[in-house]
Amino acid sequence: MKFKEMPYKRVDYDKTAEQFKTLTKRVKEAKSGEELWEIHQEYYKVYQNMMDSMTIAEIRHDGNTADPFYAAEKDYYDETAPMLSSLATDYQRALYESPYRSFMEEKIGKVAFATMDNAIKSMDESIIGLMQEENALTTQYNKLIASAKIPFDGQVCNLSLLRPYLTGNDRTVRRQAWKAYSDYFMTVADELDDIYDKLVKNRTAQAKAMGYDNYIQLGYYRMNRNSYDRNDVENFRRQVKEVFVPFAERVHEIRRKRLGLEKLSYIDNEVYFKEGNPDPVGTAQEILESGQKMYAELSPETKEFFDFMMENELFDVFGRKDKKQGGYMTYLYQYHSPFIFANFNGTNADVNVLTHEAGHAFEAYTASRNIPVLSQTFSTAEISEIHSMAMEYFTLPWMHLFFGENAEKQKKAYLWDSLEAMPYMACVDEFQHRVYAENLTDAMERRKVWHELEKIYLPWRDYDGNEFLGQGGFWMQKQHLFMCPFYYIDYAVSRVGALEYYGKMQEDLESAWKDYYALCRQGGSKGYHELLRIGNLSDPFKEGTIYNALKKLNLI
Numbered sequence: 176m177k178f179k180e181m182p183y184k185r186v187d188y189d190k191t192a193e194q195f196k197t198l199t200k201r202v203k204e205a206k207s208g209e210e211l212w213e214i215h216q217e218y219y220k221v222y223q224n225m226m227d228s229m230t231i232a233e234i235r236h237d238g239n240t241a242d243p244f245y246a247a248e249k250d251y252y253d254e255t256a257p258m259l260s261s262l263a264t265d266y267q268r269a270l271y272e273s274p275y276r277s278f279m280e281e282k283i284g285k286v287a288f289a290t291m292d293n294a295i296k297s298m299d300e301s302i303i304g305l306m307q308e309e310n311a312l313t314t315q316y317n318k319l320i321a322s323a324k325i326p327f328d329g330q331v332c333n334l335s336l337l338r339p340y341l342t343g344n345d346r347t348v349r350r351q352a353w354k355a356y357s358d359y360f361m362t363v364a365d366e367l368d369d370i371y372d373k374l375v376k377n378r379t380a381q382a383k384a385m386g387y388d389n390y391i392q393l394g395y396y397r398m399n400r401n402s403y404d405r406n407d408v409e410n411f412r413r414q415v416k417e418v419f420v421p422f423a424e425r426v427h428e429i430r431r432k433r434l435g436l437e438k439l440s441y442i443d444n445e446v447y448f449k450e451g452n453p454d455p456v457g458t459a460q461e462i463l464e465s466g467q468k469m470y471a472e473l474s475p476e477t478k479e480f481f482d483f484m485m486e487n488e489l490f491d492v493f494g495r496k497d498k499k500q501g502g503y504m505t506y507l508y509q510y511h512s513p514f515i516f517a518n519f520n521g522t523n524a525d526v527n528v529l530t531h532e533a534g535h536a537f538e539a540y541t542a543s544r545n546i547p548v549l550s551q552t553f554s555t556a557e558i559s560e561i562h563s564m565a566m567e568y569f570t571l572p573w574m575h576l577f578f579g580e581n582a583e584k585q586k587k588a589y590l591w592d593s594l595e596a597m598p599y600m601a602c603v604d605e606f607q608h609r610v611y612a613e614n615l616t617d618a619m620e621r622r623k624v625w626h627e628l629e630k631i632y633l634p635w636r637d638y639d640g641n642e643f644l645g646q647g648g649f650w651m652q653k654q655h656l657f658m659c660p661f662y663y664i665d666y667a668v669s670r671v672g673a674l675e676y677y678g679k680m681q682e683d684l685e686s687a688w689k690d691y692y693a694l695c696r697q698g699g700s701k702g703y704h705e706l707l708r709i710g711n712l713s714d715p716f717k718e719g720t721i722y723n724a725l726k727k728l729n730l731i
């Protein structure tokens with residue numbers, strides 16, 4: 176079914192709550208493993224119905240945050256979702272404690288129980304009020320950012336439509352655009368600080384109510400991490416510092432020379448050629464059509480997947496005013512349909528976001544058809560970002576479809592960009608660890624910490640007299656800090672795996688694709704380390720893996 180034809184009906188809170196309660200009671204009273212399995216399949220149905228309605232409302236709200244109908248739906252779910260989530264956790268707790276658990280482990284896998292354990296550790300009835308407030312705050316944040324009205328070049332831009340000017344070829348225009356960008360953040364800084372303060376206090380209060388010292392442990396449980404802890408992450412960041420910071424410094428120096436500049440300024444960020452980065456040729460619709468041709472040539476399985484996406488119009492990728500910023504993939508269970516959301520703005524980022532989200536969508540499409548057990552469809556983020564990032568590399572040979580004669584330039588720009596981003600990701604991660612560990616609720620204190628960390632992770636960055644950004648204001652533009660705490664490092668952890676695939680592609684494309692496809696087919700049915708083994712990948716947390724990935728590509 177085409178997305179626009181999918182009917183929407185609000186989740187009836189009372190009815191769904193009653194269903195969860197009845198199912199929980201039945202689990203507690205179950206007399207056999209078989210009975211439990213039957214109940215659990217009913218639970219999946221209730222859960223899928225609920226999730227699909229919420230997801231349809233969310234996609235339509237994100238597409239136009241000013242639409243009053245879906246804004247009201249969003250407010251309704253901000254309020255009811257934590258209560259429903261608490262009831263779903265009660266159900267999971269009953270299943271987790273059931274005497275027939277081992278029978279269920281056979282049916283739905285051990286990982287499903289590790290996930291339940293994390294869900295139980297991160298949910299309690301007593302924090303529903305705080306969770307509702309947290310939802311309202313993130314919605315407020317999204318509305319604020321989506322409604323940005325930045326006057327530039329004779330028009331009014333939102334953040335994504337300003338983006339082409341920030342990386343354009345004319346340095347004077349770039350400078351003006353960056354000024355408009357930082358002026359915008361300066362005008363909303365008080366409001367953003369206020370929202371973030373409240374979020375930090377709120378999340379810390381949730382953690383304390385659940386018996387944790389601060390939000391870090393709770394945040395890790397909510398990210399459903401069950402194979403590594405904050406010490407492993409700290410050790411990973413250290414390796415990024417040792418390997419990627421000096422590497423990125425060298426790459427920036429080469430870039431400076433290529434751009435013919437005496438010194439690099441922040442306005443040259445992500446600009447790789449003097450004549451500007453290559454732009455995709457053709458309209459947004461033509462980008463999707465080129466995508467269809469590319470996926471038809473890449474493999475029979477990607478052809479089937481992308482044809483399905485096109486036929487059912489499972490995209491909302493064109494940039495518009497009042498649209499939520501950023502890109503994501505989500506999934507509609509009853510339609511077995513992934514959905515891709517993005518903000519195309521005519522830059523090469525359009526193609527990167529398409530191949531990235533298509534990697535997630537390909538996994539969702541493949542795993543949900545290979546293993547129909549709901550709890551096994553999706554892996555945790557440090558695996559799922561390999562699905563998306565490796566797809567970015569697998570599609571590089573088709574860049575001529577999007578960039579014509581500039582295809583080689585695009586490949587270079589993409590590769591440099593993908594590698595240079597590593598220190599920034601670690602910087603964002605260390606920043607939020609410090610925010611929650613030190614309870615940084617003072618706006619100026621936070622900027623000082625960001626500024627300190629920039630010196631360690633991004634020592635080349637020169638804000639060229641821009642006072643606001645030069646004094647630590649840059650963190651404010653990072654959506655993940657507001658919306659999904661502790662997510663960001665997953666991009667860096669997964670990048671190592673994606674780079675390994677890139678290395679393998681140079682040697683044997685077919686076997687690299689085979690390993691990648693095997694990983695996608697397994698979804699989240701196995702634990703982290705087992706999935707790495709299935710995908711034929713090294714453990715990125717192990718000392719030396721980061722170094723070896725770059726070494727193999729002859730980059731160090």
Ligand code: ZN
Nearest residue numbers: 531535560563
């Ligand atoms: Zn992703």
